[in-house]
Amino acid sequence: LAHDSSGAGNDGTLVSTAFFTTDSARGTVLFVDGASGEVQFPFSTNLEPTTGTVSVWVNPAQNQLSDIVRQPTDLLIGCNRSGNFYAYGLRITDKGAPVAIIANDDPKTCSRKPQTVLTGPARTVKPGQWTHLVMRWDGSTLSLIANGKSVGTTAYNSTPNLGLSYHGTAPLKVAAALWDMNDGYLEYFGSVSDLRIYSRALTDSEIQDIFNGQ
Numbered sequence: 001l002a003h004d005s006s007g008a009g010n011d012g013t014l015v016s017t018a019f020f021t022t023d024s025a026r027g028t029v030l031f032v033d034g035a036s037g038e039v040q041f042p043f044s045t046n047l048e049p050t051t052g053t054v055s056v057w058v059n060p061a062q063n064q065l066s067d068i069v070r071q072p073t074d075l076l077i078g079c080n081r082s083g084n085f086y087a088y089g090l091r092i093t094d095k096g097a098p099v100a101i102i103a104n105d106d107p108k109t110c111s112r113k114p115q116t117v118l119t120g121p122a123r124t125v126k127p128g129q130w131t132h133l134v135m136r137w138d139g140s141t142l143s144l145i146a147n148g149k150s151v152g153t154t155a156y157n158s159t160p161n162l163g164l165s166y167h168g169t170a171p172l173k174v175a176a177a178l179w180d181m182n183d184g185y186l187e188y189f190g191s192v193s194d195l196r197i198y199s200r201a202l203t204d205s206e207i208q209d210i211f212n213g214q
Helices: 204-211
Strands: 013-015 018-023 027-033 038-041 052-060 066-076 081-092 098-103 115-119 131-137 141-146 149-155 172-174 178-180 184-186 189-198
Touching: 013 018, 018 189, 052 066, 052 081, 052 204, 066 189, 081 131, 098 131, 098 141, 115 141, 115 149, 131 204, 172 189
Parallel strands: none
Antiparallel strands: 013 038, 018 027, 027 189, 038 172, 052 131, 052 189, 066 081, 066 172, 081 098, 098 115, 131 141, 141 149, 178 184
């Protein structure tokens, strides 16, 4: 199991080629070796924050397009559109760019653009190096932070009462493979450490403290 140190009881199950190992810099870390490895966290409403922050350290073994964190939803509530979407997600591209994704719940645009996607600079995430990535949504702005520094922001429409377009009971997944019609097969190969999901938008100074190890 991947134990939830917050005490909230959101323990995750390691699947197939996901296992814990020792890293010289970060101690015990998760290592995912290819397409069948992932960690699944059972559905819980406390993993669906109205405003929130996802913080995680990543160390990919190679350049890759892959998901780090994915909370699915099966409905865009604002435009009543069913499908397979991200309520929120964090990925990296094969160019080393971090990407924050949330469901687009703007009734005027969600039919043609179901996801709000915020992409940071290329070469931010490098193979064989630890990078601290944060995505944050505060009710109006989606932010992307890498190694304590802002690398992008964009506006989004908040879903009334929910914050994001949460629907269904799909588990939250870490480093899980995915077939994407546009990008092909996404799979993570590398290490992940200290995943944190907060039910509020952390301040810049709080994010900096996490990056600095406080």
